[in-house]
Amino acid sequence: MAGNANSGRPPLPATVHQLRGDPSKKGMAALQAAAQAPAVPVQAPPKPDFLSPEGAQEWDRVTEALLALGWVSELDMMALASYCEAVGDWVRFRRKIADLNAEMEGDGDVQTFKTGAQQISIWRQLANDAERRANQAGALFGFSPVARRAMKALVPQGELFPNVPRDAADQYFS
Template sequence: MPRTAKPAGLKLIEGRSSGRDSGGRKVNSGPDFKRLPPEAPDWLSPEAAAEWDRVLPELSRLDLVKESDRAALAAYCEAWATFVEATLTVQQEGQFIEARQGKLAHPAVGIARAAGREMRSWAAHFGLTPSTEQALARSGGDDGDEANPFAGSG
């Protein structure tokens, strides 16, 4: 899967100093979109709506979403809902089914895997992956350039 560029806001949150990314490079803030949180679509499934309500407050607080991110966030939330439903099905019915050919993987196993991949892909766009969480945690205490052994030596 090709790497996609992180949003400027996420680069700045992970950055080492004001206006700089984690590598010390100046971050181009890009277009000045209005950072208003999108409204949840009324067609979201109940599980997807619950995920929307769970992640939107933090994404909004960090200025990582805008109104035009509605479709991408909805896709993430529905992928989560599909993942949950398929996982619950596997838990209730087991990982295998009996077929004429013998024992086969339950179809929900493949559905959960595909939904998990899609969910992780969308989550990365919003900084919701574990690696991004770790990067945010590292940047939480603003040590500035003092924590950078390469800063100020020139």
């Protein structure tokens, strides 16, 4: 037997089956329930006690919005903590760079050695890494315009043609 459980085309979402007139023969009520039900319950994970103060502040800032959109569950604690810690690190490193810029009159981003060689300072490298980690983890929650394109909020859109089937039924069966 060839293939495995991942072989073949991925299953289509229930909304696609609805738009195509239920070719799967699952029933429109079941498809509608599947389209509206989240895969996992929407719930904020408990805030970890190991977050830095800046990370904890970011956690408080984003969890309310993620709950309203239905984009977070209790299973997402590690991914959300990774994002919040990366943002906390970025804030701390940016503050350090600002302090160095104030002390060195605008040269906190460049490190100069005794030989005269220059390179990007370690604080700038750390800030760049924290920014990369925050962007990577934040994309899981739709924290960029590109990432939000693929996200689907739980806010109901409403029916496109709410009265058409009822009007058609009334016309023929009244």
